[in-house]
Every structure is written in structure tokens, then in C-alpha cells.
Amino acid sequence: MWLLVVTAGLPAFAQQDAAGHPHPVTGRESEGRQPSHPNVLFIAIDDLNDWVGCLGGHPQTLTPHLDRLAGSGVLFTNAHCPAPACNPSRTAILTGISPHRSGLYSNRQKMREILPDAEIMPKTFSRHGYHSAGSGKLLHYFIDAPSWDDYFPSAAKENPFPRTLYPDQRPVSLPRGGPWQYVETDWGALEATEEEYGGDYLVAEWIAEQLSIGREQPFFLACGIYRPHEPWFVPEKYFEPFPLKEISLPPGYKADDLKDLPPEGKRRGPNRYFAHIRKHGQWKAAIQGYLASIHFADTMLGKVLDALDSSPHADNTIVVLWSDHGWHLGEKQHWQKFTAWRVCTRVPLIIRVPKGSPGLPQGTAPAVCSHPVNLLSLFPTLLELCGLPAESHHDGPSLLPLLGDPQGTGDPQGRWPHVAITHMADPGSYAVSGSRWRLIHYAGGDEELYDIESDPHEWHNRATNPEHASVIERLRRLAPTSFAPK
Template identity: 30%
Template sequence: MSTITRSPSPFFRCLLFFLLLMVCCRRISASPRKNVLFIVSDDMRPQLGAYSGPNFPSPIHPQMITRNLDRLASESLLLTRAYVQQATCSPSRTSFLTSRRPDTTHVYDLKSYFRKVGGNFTTLPQYFKKHGYESVGMGKVFHPREASGGDDPPSWTLPYYHPSNKPYWTTTKRSWYAATPHERKKRPLPDEQIVKHAVKMLRKLAPKAKSGQKPFFLAVGFYKPHLPFVFPEEFLAMYPPSEIHLPPNPYAPENMPSIAWCDYGELRDYDDIARLGLSGDINTTVPSNVTLDLRRAYYSAVSYIDSLVGTLLAELDHLGLAQSTIISFVGDHGWHLGENGEWTKHTNFEQATHAPMMIRIPGLTDHGIVSDQLVEFVDLYPTIVEAAMLGTLPVCPEESSHIEVCTEGTSLLPLISSNYTERKPYAFSQWPRNGTMGYTIRTSRYRYTEWPKFRSYPVYKPIWSALAGVELYDHQIDPEENRNVANATQYATICSKLKLLLHTGWRDQQNIQRLIFKYNV
């Protein structure tokens, strides 16, 4: 006797598929949304262990001790060539927290508040707040005081936290200081206070986050290694004086236009540096012994911040939040440590515009992904939003002052795929000086900069026909940017091509990518 097996009817198959779909959707909707831990460090160049290689900031360095950041990098999308849009605190932070460039935010200084001069833009923490997240901030996330209307109140759901001891430890009497255990017991360092508060907030937020009732966006802004370099004295022992070396190029780039130079007034304002009588003029170098002390103190401050990042990572693990929390770590820009005779930031050079960026996305970057693609800090916002599955941001039109949510960047999530193609073969930065605006384009091989006169309010446009200087640095043969070859005959064709790319600008993305590939620059 034979058995006849009948296949389900089309109606029954559709019903079965619908029921399975409903079950899957319920499981997805019931799973907690990803939290975000957003960490910013002030004035940190990418001289971290994870960056060792061709994209390291300087060939002369000690072995930087950053075990915790290196661990985070090993579980993250590590962007080894990430560039800020302007190398100083408020313009850079405003740019990556709104995903708009300085010519859109109209923030070029430490006083202007983007909501007053640019538009009522939705910031990254505010976006998560609008999507039901508990948005919590502490330390230096936005630039404080008038530059952010007091840490941008619309961005947060809970009261913003500032460490009480910051005024005591922020002094212009000395450019660096190693704090003793006794001093820190009496008055903990500001970043120690911040990490203590961050741990407290994580413990408070964890129950609702784990249940899916209320995910969080926790922004932790560390003040160091910003001047003055203040850190616990035990970190000096990590860097014996014999291991600290002078930069190999303590002189301005050959043929550099004077408009490109920063007189490092931020450093000269400290009493111990002021006593040296430095003018800050081109090629007025800081004495060797002072340079070595400053470099050692900077390294110590970086390792100090690394230890605090380790405290945050350990607490996430302890609370069982590590696998449900996206973690991003960035510096707000790079920093000169005597290379090219420069100090601090405030330039368009590689040392100032190149900064660390890493993004850990549980389930996607667990084994670490290292990308040497050129990326920009305006890319951070849309990347984190998409990683949290909160949508895709539209590209901002040329006039976007009335648009609350849009991006002038590009999501970096495709870089996680093993079969990605090159996303963005350029990075744009800028710096205002003496009525000009230095615009720079960084391609895989070159950094090209023009210094046109700049029309500010109400047009915010360069006058390309009125130039105060032009720069070209060939990173294939001159990675330290020691020689400006913009006027060299053999680079005339390259300059004309890069000029076209710079003037084309980021907005015409298809055309600029086509031109970069065509010209092989």
C-alpha cells in the first residue's frame, strides 16, 4: 500500500510564512536596542599602540602605552586615517556632533554657538534623545560655556555633569604637572571625577537598558591630554627620560607660506613657557630640554586617559552591557609636539588634522577591522545612527540652516564589509587666519592647501582669486610635510588637478571621486 504525501496548499504556505514572520518580528522588537558609549578625548593625536604603522603621527616616539585603547581598537572598526574638519575644540566638536562642516555651522572660534549662527541642528545625542534614549553628558563633550549655550541643553535628558575640581587643576602657572597621591586624595583630578560619575551613571542606567525599557546614550568627555598636561605622577615612570626623543624635524616646512604658521600662543601663555621669551615666530624653536619634558608629560597624560577608558570598559563588562553597547572613541583633533617647529593645533597640517577614531559595534566588529580609507569626522554621526538601527540620514542640501537633521558626511558601515569598495578618496579640513580661510584637501598621496580671502557673514564663501598662499605636500616621499612643493615645476600638473578638486568641494561627491580616480592623486 503506497502512501501519498501532499504538499501544503499555497494558502497554507502563506499562512505559515506569515506566522513565522510575526514570531521573528516579536523577537526583534523585544530585544533591547543598542546603547551608545560616546567617548571624546581632548587634543589627542593618534599616537596609540593600535596605530603603529605607516599612519603613525611621527617616526620618533617611545612605545606609547595605551593598553585599554588598543584592546578597544582590537574589537572595533579602527580608522587609521580619520581627519577633523577644523583643528580646534569648538569648531571640530560642533562639526562632528552635528555632522556639518564649519562653513555650514559657521563656527570657526571658541565663542560662536551653532544654534545662533548656523541653525537649530539636531545633535548626535539629541537625535538619540528624540528616539527614546536616556541622553547623559559629562565633562567636555561640546565646548563649554557660550560656545554651546552651556553644554547645549537640548541634547540631554538628565542634568549635565562638570567635575568640581577642574578650576583648581586648570592653571596657567605651569604647562604640565605630575600630581602626587596625597594631592589627588585631597582633590581628585577632574577626569578621575568624570570617570567616577560615569561609572555611577552606568550603574543607574543599566537595569532599564538591559530590560529594553530605556536604552542610553552616555557621552563622556575627558579633558586631557589638553594643556596643562596634568596627570598622576605614577604615569611618568612609564616613560623614562632616556626613552624620550626630540622630533626629527624641528623646523618649519621649506617654502611654507607664512599664513600657514601658528605662533602656538596657547602654549606660550603658560608662565613656565612665557619665561623663555619665545616669540612664536617661524623657526623659533622651544629649547630641547623643555621640548623633551613636554613630550614626556604629553605621553604620560595620554596613558592616564587610557587607564580611565579601561575603567569604563571594565564597568561595562561587569554590568553585562558590553554586548549591547556601541562604543566610539575619538580625539577632537591632533596635536603638534614640536614637529615642524609647531606646537598645539590651529593648523591645516597632518599633525593637527589627523585624529584617532574607532567604533565598536557588537556582533559586527568583534574581531577588529582596520581600515586605512580616508574618512572625515562628519562621518561619525551617520555611522553611529545606522549602527544603532535608527535610520539613514539624508545628505544636507547646500542651504540647510532650516533643516534639523541631515549629514554632510557618509556612513562608515560599508567599511565593515569584506567586499567594500573605496568610499571616500578625500578629506577636507580648513583653518581661518587673518581674514583668509585655509582650505585643504587630503588625498591618498597629497595634502593640497589654498589660503583665499574669506567672506564671512552673510555668505561664508572663499574668494579663490585672492590667495595668500598655496601648499602641496607629497606624502609618498615626504610624510612629515617638510617641504612645500606647490611651486616646483615637476608638480605643476598635480597642483592644477588638486586645485580643481579643492574648488569642486565635497558636495559634488560623484564628480570629485571621478576626478580623483582619473587623475590618480
């Protein structure tokens, strides 16, 4: 037996059976009614740098679905992570609290030991009447079960990953260089269908199924796509568009890029992973693995976007897509993450807002925004867009002024006064990303300055040029002056 439930102030169309279980519906939400609380589809992609078609980071990357989402919303081209590692970045995004105030700066700290009572985004939405559900990697290798109404795989296990196929013997791509070598530094094409592979395919399937359900409550639905996080194993068809002999090296790579860095920059650039990969002639194969993993992640995103488009929620759902930080593939002689350079702090960020959202009734128009923003702003932005009360402990400014006016700021003088701060694992080391300039400040005092307009790959450190002393001083003044102990 099907019931039609109409609830004032909530999405107006939902179908349930007699036991109260929601069922898929095929129609759009009833025409002419604007629910007061839009749904939120919150999509995280792990370790994705700017190798996205619409950001132009690598000429061979294949991301048609990211690009179509960008073409339908606001694409932020100067967005930065709160920290260049999974745990501190995701914790800051989902709690709204910056690393320099929480004291959570690194992957080795446990969120619930540092922040036992912090309310994360799904819980806040639940408290305001939303149905909060998630799948895949959203926090750092745990789920935080009490914060969700539903999770796949089952939240009780606290393991965010569904079954995933990996080769029996690993690593397959490199000999182990020693105990220091992260076993995830590994890649290869799998002779498997997507169904056999599992992983993000199962996450996307589950998210698609959730989207097909009509509900009387608005929803907060979080989709954590794990690729292109290492290891870069995906079904072989995702490797096929990238023949090994045609692979281009990273556009940001410059062999003598370290020579103008201060001692702290020279220390943090070169690492053993990159040297080991080159020693074994695997650089292009690794780039191929990253491109294949991005292509796979993008295809999974496409499944989710298609499911939204054909769902009853297509016209009433805010879509946010972000990556937790960037990734080096040899730039500054570095492999992985954990640095303050732009290749590592800059992330894809796309926000699409439907008409009728309380904070932005006109919705977003397709646009590109180049003002500096930080992912720390997502929590207050979503609360404001959904008409929910702001939380005074949140650190990020809401992005509402930019969503309504992406090229300007809503400010009569046309200014967006904010910069984006990215905190390193050692308190007091940070990067400040502005509209044109980026300052890297290490806790010991070393500094680097880059003019992103003329030098997007940060090949020319300007910090020693006295001509730029006032720029450095201005950016330094915009950074925090006190840092919670680790």
C-alpha cells in the same frame, strides 16, 4: 521590589524598582534576543594626536586600553577632524554640519548664536527613544542642557567639568612670557590620588556607573575625557613611566622644516609658545607632561571599557572613540593646534559594532582601515548603524561601507571616493586629505602638497613641482567652492 520589563523592539532586559528607577543588574542581556536598537558609547578624548600605541606617533607613549579597543574594532589610520580646534570640530561632529556650511570656524564663536536650532546628536537619539546622557567635555566648555536627558556634573550649571585638583600657584612650569601666553601652557606631577584629583576620574566613574544600569530604553552615553588637553597636571604615578632624561623628541620634528613652505605656511608655523618653552629649557618636560596626560586619559578609558565589559550591555553597545584634533609639540616650530598640517588634523578613530546592529548585522571584525575619513561622518554613521532615519542636512558620508569592508569599500571597483576636508579658522583655507596625498590650500592662494606614503611627517612640500600639478588640481576639485561667512 524588582520588576522585569520586556519591551518588544527594545533591549529586552531591564530591572527597575517600584518607583521606576533603574537598578544595576549583573547578568548579560537575555540570551538569544537581538534588540533592534543597539546602545552607543561615544568617547571623546581632547587634544589627543597620534601618540597612541596603535598609531605609532611616539615611541614612548603608553596606551594599552586604546590599543585593546583598536584591536577589537575598526581602527581608522587616516581619520581627520572637521576643523583643527575644539569648538568648530566638536560642533561639526555633534551637529553633522561642516564648518563651511554652518559658518562656525573658530573657538571664539558661540555654537548657539551661529546654530540656534541645530539638533545635536544626544537630542536626536532621545527623539528616537534613546536615553541620552553625558559627562565631561563634549561641546566647547558648555553642555547645551536641553539636548540631554542626564549629565554629570549637573547640566543646569552648563559646566562640563567635575571638581579637579590644580596647584594653588600657577603657572608652575614656565614664567609667563607675556599677556599672549595662554595660562594653560603648564604641566606637572601632582601628589594626589585619582580620587583627590577628580576631573576625568570622576567622569569615568560616573560613566561606569551608568553602564552598570539595566534600562528598558537603549542609551546614547557620551564620555568626554579632558586630558591630554592642557594643563598637563595629573597624579604623579602617571609621570613615573617617563623619566625626564629618557624623553624622546617628537619624531615629526625637523629643525629646517619651514624652508620649503610658502609664505602663509611660514607665517602659521612658528609661534611664541614653542620659542618660549625652548628658551626656558622645558621642551622635554612638556613632552613628559603630554605623555603622562595621555597615559592618564588611557587609564580612565580602561575604567570605562572594563565597566562596559562587565555590564549587561557588553554585547549590545556600539563603541566610538575619537579625538577632536591633533597637537603640535614643536613640529613646524609650532606648539598647540589650529594648523592644517597632518600632525594637527589627523586623529585617532576607532569604531566597534556588535553583531545584530540594524545597519551592520554582522558587526565589525577587528581591522585597520586606511581610507581617508572625517569625523563629520560619525553622526550619519551612528544613525545608520542604529537603524534610525538619516538627516538630509548632514554633510558627512556614512562610514558603513568601510565598517563592513575596511580594506575595500563595498564598491565593486574597490574605491572609496571620499576625501577628508579640514577647515581652518579663516573661511576658504582648508586641507584635503586623500589616500596618498594631502593638499593644504590657504584662502590667499598659497598651497602645499605632501606625499604621505613616503613623507608622513610632511617634511617635503611638493606643491612647486610641476609634475604634481594634476594631483593638486584633482584634490582642489574635491574641496568646497563656497564657504559660509564667519
